[in-house]
Amino acid sequence: MELDKVKIHKMGRARNPARTREDLIAAATGIFREAGYFATDSNAIARKAGYAPASFYKHFTDKADVLLAVYARYREEEWAGLQTAAQAAGPGQMRQLGAALDFLITFHQAWTRFRTDLRSVALLDPKVAEAIKAARREQLTRLSVLTGSNLERDAAPLLIILVLAERLSEVVAEGAALDVARADILRAAALSLSAALDIRVWGR
Amino acid sequence: MELDKVKIHKMGRARNPARTREDLIAAATGIFREAGYFATDSNAIARKAGYAPASFYKHFTDKADVLLAVYARYREEEWAGLQTAAQAAGPGQMRQLGAALDFLITFHQAWTRFRTDLRSVALLDPKVAEAIKAARREQLTRLSVLTGSNLERDAAPLLIILVLAERLSEVVAEGAALDVARADILRAAALSLSAALDIRVWGR
Amino acid sequence: MELDKVKIHKMGRARNPARTREDLIAAATGIFREAGYFATDSNAIARKAGYAPASFYKHFTDKADVLLAVYARYREEEWAGLQTAAQAAGPGQMRQLGAALDFLITFHQAWTRFRTDLRSVALLDPKVAEAIKAARREQLTRLSVLTGSNLERDAAPLLIILVLAERLSEVVAEGAALDVARADILRAAALSLSAALDIRVWGR
Amino acid sequence: MELDKVKIHKMGRARNPARTREDLIAAATGIFREAGYFATDSNAIARKAGYAPASFYKHFTDKADVLLAVYARYREEEWAGLQTAAQAAGPGQMRQLGAALDFLITFHQAWTRFRTDLRSVALLDPKVAEAIKAARREQLTRLSVLTGSNLERDAAPLLIILVLAERLSEVVAEGAALDVARADILRAAALSLSAALDIRVWGR
DNA sequence: TATGAATGAGATTTCATTCAT
DNA sequence: CATGAATGAAATCTCATTCAT
Numbered sequence: 042m043e044l045d046k047v048k049i050h051k052m053g054r055a056r057n058p059a060r061t062r063e064d065l066i067a068a069a070t071g072i073f074r075e076a077g078y079f080a081t082d083s084n085a086i087a088r089k090a091g092y093a094p095a096s097f098y099k100h101f102t103d104k105a106d107v108l109l110a111v112y113a114r115y116r117e118e119e120w121a122g123l124q125t126a127a128q129a130a131g132p133g134q135m136r137q138l139g140a141a142l143d144f145l146i147t148f149h150q151a152w153t154r155f156r157t158d159l160r161s162v163a164l165l166d167p168k169v170a171e172a173i174k175a176a177r178r179e180q181l182t183r184l185s186v187l188t189g190s191n192l193e194r195d196a197a198p199l200l201i202i203l204v205l206a207e208r209l210s211e212v213v214a215e216g217a218a219l220d221v222a223r224a225d226i227l228r229a230a231a232l233s234l235s236a237a238l239d240i241r242v243w244g245r
Numbered sequence: 246m247e248l249d250k251v252k253i254h255k256m257g258r259a260r261n262p263a264r265t266r267e268d269l270i271a272a273a274t275g276i277f278r279e280a281g282y283f284a285t286d287s288n289a290i291a292r293k294a295g296y297a298p299a300s301f302y303k304h305f306t307d308k309a310d311v312l313l314a315v316y317a318r319y320r321e322e323e324w325a326g327l328q329t330a331a332q333a334a335g336p337g338q339m340r341q342l343g344a345a346l347d348f349l350i351t352f353h354q355a356w357t358r359f360r361t362d363l364r365s366v367a368l369l370d371p372k373v374a375e376a377i378k379a380a381r382r383e384q385l386t387r388l389s390v391l392t393g394s395n396l397e398r399d400a401a402p403l404l405i406i407l408v409l410a411e412r413l414s415e416v417v418a419e420g421a422a423l424d425v426a427r428a429d430i431l432r433a434a435a436l437s438l439s440a441a442l443d444i445r446v447w448g449r
Numbered sequence: 450m451e452l453d454k455v456k457i458h459k460m461g462r463a464r465n466p467a468r469t470r471e472d473l474i475a476a477a478t479g480i481f482r483e484a485g486y487f488a489t490d491s492n493a494i495a496r497k498a499g500y501a502p503a504s505f506y507k508h509f510t511d512k513a514d515v516l517l518a519v520y521a522r523y524r525e526e527e528w529a530g531l532q533t534a535a536q537a538a539g540p541g542q543m544r545q546l547g548a549a550l551d552f553l554i555t556f557h558q559a560w561t562r563f564r565t566d567l568r569s570v571a572l573l574d575p576k577v578a579e580a581i582k583a584a585r586r587e588q589l590t591r592l593s594v595l596t597g598s599n600l601e602r603d604a605a606p607l608l609i610i611l612v613l614a615e616r617l618s619e620v621v622a623e624g625a626a627l628d629v630a631r632a633d634i635l636r637a638a639a640l641s642l643s644a645a646l647d648i649r650v651w652g653r
Numbered sequence: 654m655e656l657d658k659v660k661i662h663k664m665g666r667a668r669n670p671a672r673t674r675e676d677l678i679a680a681a682t683g684i685f686r687e688a689g690y691f692a693t694d695s696n697a698i699a700r701k702a703g704y705a706p707a708s709f710y711k712h713f714t715d716k717a718d719v720l721l722a723v724y725a726r727y728r729e730e731e732w733a734g735l736q737t738a739a740q741a742a743g744p745g746q747m748r749q750l751g752a753a754l755d756f757l758i759t760f761h762q763a764w765t766r767f768r769t770d771l772r773s774v775a776l777l778d779p780k781v782a783e784a785i786k787a788a789r790r791e792q793l794t795r796l797s798v799l800t801g802s803n804l805e806r807d808a809a810p811l812l813i814i815l816v817l818a819e820r821l822s823e824v825v826a827e828g829a830a831l832d833v834a835r836a837d838i839l840r841a842a843a844l845s846l847s848a849a850l851d852i853r854v855w856g857r
Numbered sequence: 858t859a860t861g862a863a864t865g866a867g868a869t870t871t872c873a874t875t876c877a878t
Numbered sequence: 879c880a881t882g883a884a885t886g887a888a889a890t891c892t893c894a895t896t897c898a899t
Contacts, residue, residue: 197429236440644848
């Protein structure tokens with residue numbers, strides 16, 4: 042105990058690279074979601090995480106590099122939440138779809154700024170573009186498994202579903218600004234998506 | 246004579262404010278669509294238009310301000326194109342929808358970078374956010390007129406339609422990267438959109 | 450007069466690019482010769498010249514770029530001084546050679562740090578290496594004209610002469626540190642150089 | 654056994670300070686000769702030697718300090734090579750001189766970058782300047798013994814010889830860039846040096 | 858002894874913007 | 879109106895060096 046105290050004394054910095062990396066990613070996550078990617082600098086990320094600017098560059102090559110790390114977290118969280126939501130909804134395709142959309146809207150709303158900036162960065166940095174593409178492939182595969190559909194044949198409607206689901210939070214946000222109720226949007230989206238699902242994924 | 250010479254020597258450019266503004270917007274349009282908003286600086290816009298950096302600030306308060314001017318052009322072009330496409334397609338809702346989507350995909354593909362950056366800037370600049378919101382209101386109104394639907398009641402599906410249509414070009418681009426055919430995506434999207442139209446816009 | 454005062458009022462900065470460039474080169478010259486290339490940064494050069502750091506980059510692409518500009522001045526000054534010294538010495542090859550060496554020693558002594566750093570930078574930056582090579586070609590040509598020798602045939606001894614002359618200031622400096630008189634070194638160098646001249650430049 | 658494992662796990666490297674120092678000097682030698690002093694950082698030296706950055710500072714106070722260690726090696730190697738070359742050449746002053754120059758050119762060519770940077774560093778760091786001065790004293794003494802001349806009286810020509818010999822590799826390199834043959838330069842240099850030797854070292 | 862994570866200090870560079878003409 | 883030189887302010891990134899283990 043005494044020794045532990047001594048150890049910690051005057052360190053301030055966690056001499057644990059994995060932990061440091063985590064701290065930086067966590068700080069970047071907060072900053073990217075609140076202030077946005079373009080409104081901050083790598084120094085701010087390091088400082089917020091409790092480290093010196095130079096430490097940032099020991100863990101990431103540049104700002105886009107943390108963005109990718111945050112993106113990986115985002116996808117994990119999204120996927121876990123989706124599964125939980127679908128399971129909690131009980132049986133019934135429409136019910137599951139509704140629950141999934143409900144989760145997605147809430148989830149993406151918290152990440153709107155991040156997602157938007159991610160797309161802009163992808164146009165500037167091929168690394169990011171490639172990461173998004175890879176993520177999309179993974180999502181398509183997962184979704185085809187989840188819906189029991191064929192990835193090859195149903196790629197188009199699956200893509201539509203993914204993209205529409207992804208944008209729903211923005212539609213809700215826009216809807217709120219235009220006095221359209223969240224429940225109405227959710228219902229319209231569910232119908233639209235189920236149309237895509239019915240008609241293509243399970244054939245005519 | 247002596248004085249005139251001096252004047253001409255110093256002008257170099259068209260001393261025509263409206264024309265200058267046009268030139269700047271045209272240059273900004275090209276730059277925003279090709280290199281992107283975040284990849285360019287205002288000096289580059291002025292230079293590309295054939296003016297000095299300071300001239301830029303005689304016509305626009307800042308970079309976001311030209312972005313708005315370019316956005317206005319974008320919407321005019323989009324709307325004109327949509328009407329032309331719908332008329333050229335002849336009668337039949339599905340046919341018109343298909344023609345409209347086809348146009349939108351082509352149109353937006355050329356503006357993908359611009360649209361993407363626009364959303365990021367909107368999160369940084371309230372002016373831009375407000376402009377997007379106003380544009381959305383206008384689009385909703387136009388679309389409700391076009392489809393003979395009720396703006397109040399059908400706001401949700403109309404919004405869904407707008408957003409999905411807007412993203413289609415990106416879906417096509419992503420689809421191409423993942424070997425999904427453009428025609429397949431177009432068909433899936435048309436079906437999905439018509440579902441939204443059928444069920445909500447014209448009631449149960 | 451009154452107007453001039455008003456004009457100058459609050460400018461501080463000379464709105465004259467050529468003048469600014471001169472100021473920067475002059476500041477860089479002083480800094481490179483006193484503190485050395487590696488001991489300073491471009492900001493210091495700009496500040497010493499009375500400009501902001503950013504102004505530096507309007508006139509030079511980087512630090513090596515000013516180095517080249519300073520180098521050009523250096524060569525002009527060297528050449529002018531050499532001609533003046535040779536003419537002032539009156540007729541007689543040995544006398545002229547002695548006068549030239551005398552000038553070179555004094556001249557190079559003031560530029561020792563610059564010359565030394567120049568060679569280091571040349572190894573880092575191809576631009577600088579190329580500039581030195583071009584300068585050497587020019588010097589060889591001038592020297593062959595001056596000595597009435599043939600550039601093609603006598604390139605080797607001419608090169609030896611150039612290099613030895615160039616290093617003399619350092620030899621004098623080193624000699625001083627080791628208690629060897631300047632006059633002794635000058636005499637030994639003159640003899641050595643005249644040997645090169647006699648034997649090769651005017652043939653056997 | 655358990656403890657040993659832990660120890661070995663943590664050491665990784667030879668726990669032999671002398672050996673570590675050697676490794677670091679060897680790595681620094683390679684780096685200084687290839688990339689140059691100013692193009693590398695001390696971390697890179699430690700890494701190349703297979704040690705951690707901090708280990709570097711256990712053996713050297715700073716970057717200039719390794720430079721000195723490398724310089725000591727350089728001088729040993731140079732001197733040994735010179736003696737070998739002179740002996741191998743057999744009797745005859747001109748022959749020996751030629752052989753010595755030939756060796757020096759080859760030797761210095763491999764060390765050009767190092768030598769050049771050494772001089773720049775000497776202007777920044779008095780430690781290095783002093784080391785060069787001491788080395789020069791030693792060389793003068795050795796050379797006076799070798800040529801049977803008087804150090805006091807013939808210091809000037811001996812210095813000239815040293816400096817010219819030192820620069821020859823660069824002259825050869827420059828000559829190559831300007832299409833001047835190595836053999837021509839070698840001959841011109843030998844004549845120039847022998848003039849210095851004849852006239853001063855062995856008196857009038 | 859050797860480590861390697863971490864950093865302070867600062868060098869380089871960029872860019873939106875202004876100012877006197 | 880248009881200019882273009884100049885800049886303040888800051889973002890990105892580097893590097894020699896230290897510190898607790």
